[in-house]
Each structure stands twice: as structure tokens, then as C-alpha cells.
Amino acid sequence: MLAFIIRRVAQSALVLLIVGLVAFSMFRFVGDPIDNMLGQERTQADIERLRVQLGLDQPFPVQYYKFLEGAVQGNFGVSYRQGRPVAEILLERAPATLELAAVSGLLAIVLGIALGVFTAIRRNGVMANVIMSASLIGVSLPTFLIGILLIYLFSVELGWLPSFGRGETVRVGDWWTTGFLTPSGRAALILPSITLGLYQMTLIMRLVRSEMLEVLRQDYIRFARARGLRDRVVNFRHALKNTMVPVITVIGLQLGAIIAFAIITETVFQWPGVGLLFINAVQFVDIPVMAAYLMLISVMFVGINLIVDLLYFLIDPRLRVDRAGGH
Amino acid sequence: MKTALICSVACLALTSAAGADTLRWARAGDALTLDPHAQNEGPTTALNHQIMEPLLIRDMTGAFEPALATEWAPSPDDPNVWVFKLREGVTFHDGAAFDSEDVIFSLERAMTEDSDFKELLASVTEVRAPDAYTVEIVTDGPNPIMANNLTNLFIMDKGWAEANNAVKVQDYEGGEDTFAAKNSNGTGPYKLVSREPDVKTVLTINEDYWGKDDFPLEVTEIIYTPIQNAATRVAALLSGEVDFIQDVPVQDLQRVGSADGLDVRTAPQNRVIFFGLNVGDADLANDSVEGANPLADVRVRQAMSKAINRDAIQQVVMRGQSAPAGMIAPPFVNGWTEAMDGASTTDIEAAKALMAEAGYGDGFSIQLDCPNDRYINDEAICQAAVGMLGQIGITVNLDAKPKAQHFPLISNLDTDFYMLGWGVPTYDSEYIFNFLVHGRSDKYGSWNGTRFDDPAINDKIVSLASQTDLAARDATIAEIWQVVQDQQLYIPIHHQVLNWGMKSGVDTVVDPEDTAKFKYFKMN
Numbered sequence: 001m002l003a004f005i006i007r008r009v010a011q012s013a014l015v016l017l018i019v020g021l022v023a024f025s026m027f028r029f030v031g032d033p034i035d036n037m038l039g040q041e042r043t044q045a046d047i048e049r050l051r052v053q054l055g056l057d058q059p060f061p062v063q064y065y066k067f068l069e070g071a072v073q074g075n076f077g078v079s080y081r082q083g084r085p086v087a088e089i090l091l092e093r094a095p096a097t098l099e100l101a102a103v104s105g106l107l108a109i110v111l112g113i114a115l116g117v118f119t120a121i122r123r124n125g126v127m128a129n130v131i132m133s134a135s136l137i138g139v140s141l142p143t144f145l146i147g148i149l150l151i152y153l154f155s156v157e158l159g160w161l162p163s164f165g166r167g168e169t170v171r172v173g174d175w176w177t178t179g180f181l182t183p184s185g186r187a188a189l190i191l192p193s194i195t196l197g198l199y200q201m202t203l204i205m206r207l208v209r210s211e212m213l214e215v216l217r218q219d220y221i222r223f224a225r226a227r228g229l230r231d232r233v234v235n236f237r238h239a240l241k242n243t244m245v246p247v248i249t250v251i252g253l254q255l256g257a258i259i260a261f262a263i264i265t266e267t268v269f270q271w272p273g274v275g276l277l278f279i280n281a282v283q284f285v286d287i288p289v290m291a292a293y294l295m296l297i298s299v300m301f302v303g304i305n306l307i308v309d310l311l312y313f314l315i316d317p318r319l320r321v322d323r324a325g326g327h
Numbered sequence: 328m329k330t331a332l333i334c335s336v337a338c339l340a341l342t343s344a345a346g347a348d349t350l351r352w353a354r355a356g357d358a359l360t361l362d363p364h365a366q367n368e369g370p371t372t373a374l375n376h377q378i379m380e381p382l383l384i385r386d387m388t389g390a391f392e393p394a395l396a397t398e399w400a401p402s403p404d405d406p407n408v409w410v411f412k413l414r415e416g417v418t419f420h421d422g423a424a425f426d427s428e429d430v431i432f433s434l435e436r437a438m439t440e441d442s443d444f445k446e447l448l449a450s451v452t453e454v455r456a457p458d459a460y461t462v463e464i465v466t467d468g469p470n471p472i473m474a475n476n477l478t479n480l481f482i483m484d485k486g487w488a489e490a491n492n493a494v495k496v497q498d499y500e501g502g503e504d505t506f507a508a509k510n511s512n513g514t515g516p517y518k519l520v521s522r523e524p525d526v527k528t529v530l531t532i533n534e535d536y537w538g539k540d541d542f543p544l545e546v547t548e549i550i551y552t553p554i555q556n557a558a559t560r561v562a563a564l565l566s567g568e569v570d571f572i573q574d575v576p577v578q579d580l581q582r583v584g585s586a587d588g589l590d591v592r593t594a595p596q597n598r599v600i601f602f603g604l605n606v607g608d609a610d611l612a613n614d615s616v617e618g619a620n621p622l623a624d625v626r627v628r629q630a631m632s633k634a635i636n637r638d639a640i641q642q643v644v645m646r647g648q649s650a651p652a653g654m655i656a657p658p659f660v661n662g663w664t665e666a667m668d669g670a671s672t673t674d675i676e677a678a679k680a681l682m683a684e685a686g687y688g689d690g691f692s693i694q695l696d697c698p699n700d701r702y703i704n705d706e707a708i709c710q711a712a713v714g715m716l717g718q719i720g721i722t723v724n725l726d727a728k729p730k731a732q733h734f735p736l737i738s739n740l741d742t743d744f745y746m747l748g749w750g751v752p753t754y755d756s757e758y759i760f761n762f763l764v765h766g767r768s769d770k771y772g773s774w775n776g777t778r779f780d781d782p783a784i785n786d787k788i789v790s791l792a793s794q795t796d797l798a799a800r801d802a803t804i805a806e807i808w809q810v811v812q813d814q815q816l817y818i819p820i821h822h823q824v825l826n827w828g829m830k831s832g833v834d835t836v837v838d839p840e841d842t843a844k845f846k847y848f849k850m851n
Contacts, residue, residue: 031730032731039444039446040367040774041443041447044738044773047738047773081359083505084524148559151559151562155568163559163563163566163568164563164568165526267555268559270552270559276525280555283730283731
């Protein structure tokens, strides 16, 4: 078990290093930050001076090494765009993204499972078919379009919900800000979390439905019914429980995706999270912010994968049996 | 339970707590910093204009107006010196008194290496103060347009900067957070209440402002929220969540203008859009002609200009929101003439004849580099030009890229045919010539991608900086323009038009530099 963990952690570290290297080799294709940093009145001499000052005249492996050197000491450099330490900016932006991801994740899981079970049980019902057809929208419409449609309906036409921003936030602790504690903060969460969670919700719903239909055909379900157990017990105690193993794996991986792909939702709703920060960084060629964000996201994905691997190890007895050489 | 919660939140009508004199303001970008000398960039300067003041300011129509200086003129004794009489009795927001020490400190700070404004003060050798309310700016030669360069140069409080370790302009190397990047202490009409970069900035009126009786000052609180996505920005105005937005996309003008209780105000912007051509190299990397540069022939350049149908671009691509241009100077600029600006005409037959005369009757192909996120409908303008140039046999391969990749092509001379836009903060042609017409050198021509480098013209451009006889100076400007026009160094397209959307009660004119100065705003 320990050897397994050590091997996986070592592999994860290698993956991180490679992600960083690929990222740094790509930055020069994003553009040149110098023009954004100097005003219209810059001279050729200014350009050269700043390029040397920032180390952008160095080949990218050298730039990458310098980044790593700083990163292991917790120093991610200074944002070219805002002139502030990157670590401070990321910490300031993280709560907005994490709260949005938490709410949309919860929405996706609760509604996804509930609707999945419903459509599986009432397989031929009118309502179930309506939900299944409607779920196609969630899978096929691009996120920004859903966001804009929701804004036009609920903000412009009905005037119920705000079209942008995070509302009033309250400071909790040293660096966490939350929108949960104010009415405007809660209202501001609704449209972005629906937009962000819709795809995951339909995905979970369709997965639960098909897994559930599979399980409902199993012999032990038939025997349970034959024993005269109530529908509710059969459906939820026996069927749903056995459906959940693959569903939980997918949910784990989708949580990472929600945080990583909040970029578009955050841009549409001007949500002040790390996704919007990243988009601005790309447009400005803010290399320190892009590098730190990409590393952060890959740490998160690698971490989630590591945990999922370890969970398999714990959940699935067959893995352990094989290792032990069989009884 | 879940649905009940959603409803209880949703059913709260979103009425704003803001009072009648609060103005909620949105534009695409946020100020990058509050440090007044770190970034010479539109939104940064616009926010700083509310909090801080320069010696003299341009009002919303572009005319000079006194701010921290009450009078200014070249010294009668020495043509190399400008004398500024400072306003007395002005205090900074923290209560400190304003005097000549602060001006010397601020201008010297703006001249340091990390300042983005140092080029505007490049001719300054010394700033000195004979007394507490007089400042003399000494230049290395007579500088007839010194005052033009000062309208965005903000004055900081020396004592405040020293006390808060903000003497140095924010630099990117140090890794230190400059205090002045997030805090501000100016003399301006509004005080900073709170600021979260990229999220929200709140300003409130400065009750001790020196100009309390001179300006409307009807906006008493400003809430500034950047909204990057154009559709969301328009939606926020339509739903009444903001009162005033800049950068209304042309396709939404109709919608905003026809909405109840909303107005659109439109005015020509201080920015002209044009194509640049490589006229200097012997051969081009990005064309189909071997061993020769078709763009070096002035007839080809004139033919290309005649092939561009500027009226069609205005009507179709810009939906009427532009003014066709014949020269690369906006109409506000000293040196602009109606005759030159109206000179571009479309004449396909004449263009074809010119092409044939130049030996390119069968045409050629060339790459056009174009930004796709910098100017209004930039890529669409280029697409239109591709079709128009095709009519005279020039096959154009369009390469549209984000601005961060496009502009380095011009800096590094990697493009032969490119789009560029230019605004003139000094309102004088010298600024255009310095950057776009003078040959490339360490100090001049940094945006000149044409490879045009004529020593006689260069000398004339340099002479403008110290020519104090304004009539003679204007004559030199006219001579240089004549060459630029005759040589067809650039193919002008149009002057951009600015659109501001606002609640009907808000009353303002549109600033040609896209800088809202709220002390001039009226609220009905």
C-alpha cells in the first residue's frame, strides 16, 4: 500500500513538471507582454530594457527553471498586469471560484441524481421523456449561450436576478470572502451556478439513469420484488446504492472540471474568480499569473486523480486480493 | 426546501440601495493600478482622473482648462522655460496642503525609468520652484507644446508618498507591493472609499474640493464595476443595474437607444484606423512577387487606397458608426485639414490603371496582419478590405490575431501590410510624426512599421520640438503631411466613433479620449 502511494505521488510530481514545461514552451505563442506593459509612447530602447529586466530574452527552459525556483519557495512572482504578487491575487480570487463551484456542484449532484432516478423508474412516463429531451439542451448548448439566455430572461426581461458580479460579500477570517451571508450575494450565485452546473447535472442524470436501468434488470432486484418488498425500498435501498459506485467516480472527476472550466461562466457573469483572472492574464500575456494558474489547476487534477486511485484501492476488494496473491 | 430557498432569494426584487446622485459606472476594463505614473493606459488614466489632478486638464470637449495650475506660459526671459502659477489653498484628501514641492516630486517621479510617462517629459532637464506656488519646467530646447504633454500627468503628495514608501514607481522586478498601487491621495473631486481590483471601486465626493462652485459635481458617489463581456455589460444597463456604460457594441446601439429611459450619446473619438505598408524593403517576405517590393511603388499604394470603399465599410461593417478618413490624424489635432481628410475616393478603374502602369496589371498576393480584439470590428474591416483589394487583382491572405500577438509584428518589423489605430493625446501632429513617420531609431519611430526613413523629413520632425514660432511650426507640419499624403505611406480607413450608453437622467458630452470626468456630469 505504502509503495503504491509513493509510486503514485512520484508519478504525479513528474506529470506536474511536464505540464509546467509544456506551458512555458507555449507562452511565447500567446504573444508578447511588453507591448501591453509599456504605454503607446514606448521607444525601442524601453522595449529592450524591459525584456531584459523581466528575463524574457532568456530561452524558455531558463524561464521555467526560474519560475520553479521561486515556486518551491512559495514565490510565484509579480503579475505583469496588476503589479501585485501573484500568490496574493490568487488567494483573493479563489473564494469566488470555490463558492461558485461548490454551489453548482451541489446543484448538479442533487438534481442530477434525483432526476436520474426519476427518469429510470418512470421510464415510459410523459414527464420522464420531457426531462430527457430537455436534458439534451444542457449537453448540447454552449455555456456562454446558456449564460446569456439566462441573463436576458431573468435580469433584463424579468428583473429578478443580477446579471453580473458577486453582490455584497462578507469577509470571514483573514482572506476568505463569502457571498452566502448577504441577500445580494446569494441572488448573484443563482444564474452563474445554474450555467456552470447544467452540463454536469445532465451528465450525472444520464449516467444515473442508464446505470439504474442496468441495475433494475438484475436478478437480485427481481428477487427483492418477488419477496414483496416495497418499491421505495427496492429502488433506493437496493438499486440506487449499487448504481452509485461508478457515479461517485465520475462526480469526483467532474468536480475538478467545474473549477477548471468556470472560465467561461465567470467571463459571462463578470464573476471575480480565478477563471476570469486567467482569461485576463491570457489577453495581457501575464506570464506569472498564467503559469501559477496552470500549475494550480494541474495540482488539483493530479490530486483528485490520486485520491480517486486510492479510493479504488479501498473500495474495490478485488484490487487488494490480487496484490495479496490470493487466498 | 431547495426550491423554496431559490424562490425566496429570487423573489426579492433587486432594487438598488443607491441614491439619486450615485452613478454606477461600467466599462470593459478596470484600471490596472492606482499608481499615477505606472501605466499610461485608458482605463487607468480615467479612474485616476477622478481622484487626482494634473496641472492643467482637458475638459470633456478637449479644450484646456486650469486644474492645479491657474496660469501657464513660456517664460519671457528664457525660451527654454515654462512657468506655471499654482492654485493656492488646495489640500490633498488627507488634509495635507498642496504646493510646488509636490509638483517637483511628481514630475521627477514621472521621469524615472519605471514610469510609463517618461517619454512625454523627455525634453525636461529640470523642474524647479522659485516659491511655493510657482513651478518652472526647464527643457533642453524651446518646447512649444509643453502644456499639451501635462494633461494626464497627475500630482501626488510628496509627504504621503514618502511616509508610505511610494516614492518609486511600481516596478515589476522588485516583487514588492507598491503602496500607491492600491491607495491614493489626490486633490481631485472624488475620494477613494474602497477598491477591489477587477471587481469594484467606490468613490465619494470630496467635500473640500477647490472647484466646488466651478463645476456641476452633481454625481456624489461613483460605483465602478468593470464588465468585460459586451453582452453582459449591455444587459446590466438594460436591467438598470448600472447607470452608465462605455464601449456599447455597435450591434446593440439600436437596442439601447430605443429602450425606455436609456440614451446613447455618440461622438468622434480621438483615434484613426489605417493600414500600414512596407515601402522600404527591396523584397517582401509575405508576397508573391520575387525580387521586388510592389509596395515600394507609390502607384501601387495609391491604387490600393483607391480600391478601398470607405463608405461601404462605414455603412456595412460599422453600421454608420465611423467617419471615413483621408489622413491619419483625428480631426481635433493641430495639422488636420478638411481637404486632406476628405481626399480619399474610391475609383476601381483608376486603381486598375495605376496597377497596370506600375507593372502589376495581373496583380499579386500579399498577407495582411490584423488584430481581432483591439479596435471596433477590426477583423471585419480587414475582411472587407480583402474583398475590395481583390477587385484590382491583389489577393490578400488575411491573418487576424489577438492584439498581444499582432502588435509585436509591428514592433519587430515582421509584417509588410498591417492594421493600426492611433490616438493623439497631445492633440498635435508632432506626436503622430514622432511615432509613425520618423525613421526607426532608439528614440523615434517606434510604431513606424513602414520602413520609411527619409533624413530630410526626420530633420523636419525633430525641428518641430523646439520651433517656438507657431506659424512656422504649422507650416513645417503641413509640409510633412504633404509628403505623407503624396507618398501614401498609410492607407487611412476611418475615424472611430465613441458610444456611451446611459440612464436618461445622466447628462454629459462624450469625451473624445473616452475618459469620463465625472465632475462635469449633470444628473437630472
